Amino acid sequence: MGILFLVPLLAKKDSPFAQYHAKQGLVLFIAEIILYAVGFVLTFITFGFGFFITWIIWLLVIILVILGIVNAVSGKTTPLPVIGKMAENWKI
Template structure:
């Protein structure tokens, strides 16, 4: 069962999304979580950029956005450690890495 073997790498992919690309590119489970980690990174930068451009309301929301990102991060790591392939809310259905 590759999920058990590579679940540590899959969990780390939320910090370093390209790690599975280097270590276990052929493992579908690790690559799934690498994709989720990359999506979380893009989502974080994208939303932060957009909210930073919106005066006052965007800046206020920008204060709370890291909490949302942290919750998504924890959800992804927990899914990887439980050997589950659950998509993250809102962004999880997008596939960039195959």
């Protein structure tokens, strides 16, 4: 979902709910970029095994994106697993 976090960040600047989910999405996006870069490097170092790791990372990111969308649509401010607490501490 990439830069989808920008929508609530820019459209609903005064909404704490929208900002909460924008921060969750931003941290997920940054983590995704870092993990994909690591997977890309591992693909070359391990002669292709890193591709498998990158596929697992992609799957985990998709699960977190879906979970975040479900939380937002349901009106919940439940942090995403692993990265959610970190996002709550960020100031945007």
